[in-house]
Amino acid sequence: MPRFVDRVVIHARAGNGGNGCASVHREKFKPLGGPDGGNGGRGGSVVLVVDPQVHTLLDFHFRPHVVAASGKPGAGSNRDGAAGVDLEVKVPDGTVVLDENGRLLADLVGAGTRFVAAAGGRGGLGNAALASRARKAPGFALLGEKGEVRDLTLELKTVADVGLVGFPSAGKSSLVSVISAAKPKIADYPFTTLAPNLGVVSAGEHTFTVADVPGLIPGASAGRGLGLDFLRHIERCAVLVHVIDCATAEPGRDPISDIEALEAELAAYTPTLQGDSTLGDLAERPRAVVLNKIDVPEAREMAEFVREEIARRFGWPTFTVSTVTREGLRPLIFALWDMVSAYRDAQPAAVAPRPVIRPIPVDETGFTVEPDGHGGFVVHGVRPQRWVNQTDFDNDEAVGYLADRLARLGVEDELLRLGARPGCAVTIGDVTFDWEPQTPAGVDVPLSGRGTDARLEQTDRVSAAERKAARRERRRPGGPS
Known part of the structure; x- marks a missing residue:
């Protein structure tokens, strides 16, 4: 039996x-x-793609690990490594992507919608690309960047026009089975559906979709029963329909109290897709009431007794139906289509924004330096961290190249401004090193302003004195000509 995972x-x-x-x-x-x-190839990314042929997240339940291919290393003769192929993962329409903290990252609606779940790492530059006028034959190359590793939560929110809500065994699955071609599990004993059922309904030349939400009970919005797991499927529905069991024999239950209990759960539920401009607030969705099982004489009497009271108290259209004899189904189908069509037409039309072309920097150039509280400093920034990750610390020339890049970015200036001293610990990403200001040939000299060097000033003074003495010697009679 197929298994539904959402x-x-x-x-x-x-x-x-x-x-x-x-x-x-x-x-x-x-x-x-x-x-x-040559340069190394970039790593492949993990991309989620909406596929209309996929209807469940079952594949991820058994295979939750998705891994993209890595890029190939560069080679001599200026041969660049091959890029890793992006891994396209097919997901159902209506999939919502959340991060580890429950923050909404993407709402994937519409065939072909794509979302990069994890970006591949950049390839490292070869020494041919690192050659410059000052460094004509680099003896090092950059390492490839690690690809992103993320734990993501995927939630499927059924994309349906009409959502059927009600208590367990109210007849929601039976109603879907008789107004559409869907074949949900139905039995002549009380049980609750464990997965939403989706059906396509024809109203003349028009069609719309109907989904039944597994039975709700009081406290479902707080996690009781299965309601919290499946309330998410009503978020995208344009019309909500209360399916009421008029033949129930449970004490303390009647159609009015059932509707009030269901409305209380809907009001207490906090949708994930808050601010969805295509559907608006959940409380503003149109409602309808279906009084079911009127093939039972007592149920028919109950439906006729409460029908006017429901219309007066809630102001919603009310229908009496029987899924066994199919009485009242045709008027219900056309009425639901009218409600769906009217609600969709009332929504503001999406205006396509005018495209604006602006150059976007590949990375942020900014960085920050802050004390770590133990006499050291921590450098934050996209570029410094990437440069550190791409450096081969077993190669002294590569380490010197990293120091040059950090100096050009302004990291050393900022460390000096904050009072850093030679030998203090500086952390960038996962690497901590003892900081030494850049000095020629590693000679220890007093720190001075950038662009000046006390040794150069002293040398200039000595050379000037020697030149002056030489000129006096040449002027002296009998001196060297």
Whole structure:
């Protein structure tokens, strides 16, 4: 028997970027061939794509780990590594993506809608790309960036025009089965549906979809029973229909009290898709009432007795039907289509925004430096952290290149401004090192303003004195000419 799953947690792992290559061109009679190491390929991303042929999240229940391919490393002769192929994961229409903290990341509605669940890492540059006028033959390359690893929650919210709500065994599944071609499980004994059933209903030349929400009970909005798991399926419905069992023999229950209890649960439920401009507030959705099982004489009497009272108290259209004899179904179908059509027409039309083309930077250039409370400092920023992750710390030249990049970005200036001293601990990402200001040849000199050096000033003074003495010696009679 097919199994319906509408909430899963997936572990998405994007591919790592390939490492760059450090290579020198070697050819006979060309001893100075120069660097020719290629770049690494970028890692593949994990992309969620809406597929109309997928109707459940069952596949993720058994295989929650989705992993994209990594990029290939670069090679000599300026050969770049192949990029990792993006992994496209098919999800049903109406899937909502939440992060580890329950924050809404994406609402995937409409065939072909895409969302990058985990971005692949960048490939590292080879030494050919790192060559410059100052560094003509780099003996190092950059490492590939790690791909994103994220734990995401996927929730399926059924995309239906009409949502049927009611107590268990009220006849919601039976109603779906007789007004559409859906074949939900139905039995002649009390039980509750464990999965929403979706059916397509024809009203003349028009069609609309109907979904039944598994039986609600008082306290469902607080997690009691199965109501909290399936209340999410009414969020996208344009019309809500109360299906009332007029033949129930349970004490303390009648059609009026059933409607009030269901409305209390709907009012207490907090939708995930708050502020959805396409449907508005859940409390503002049109309602209708279906008094079911009028094929039972006592139920027919009860329906006729409360019908006017329901219309007077709630102001909603009320219908009496029997799913066994199919009495009253045709007027109900056309009335529901009129309600769906009127509600959709009343919603504000989505205005396509005028496209504005602006250049978007690849990464943020900003960074911050803050004390760690123990005499050290912590550097935050997208670029510094990425540069550290791509550095091979076993290669001294690569470490020097990292120091040059951080200095050009302004990290050293900021450390000096905050009072950093040589030897203090500086943390960038997962790496902590003892900070030493950049000095020529590693000679210890007093810290001074950037662009000045006390040793250069002293050398200039000595050279000027020597030149002045030499000029006096040349002027002296008998001195060197």
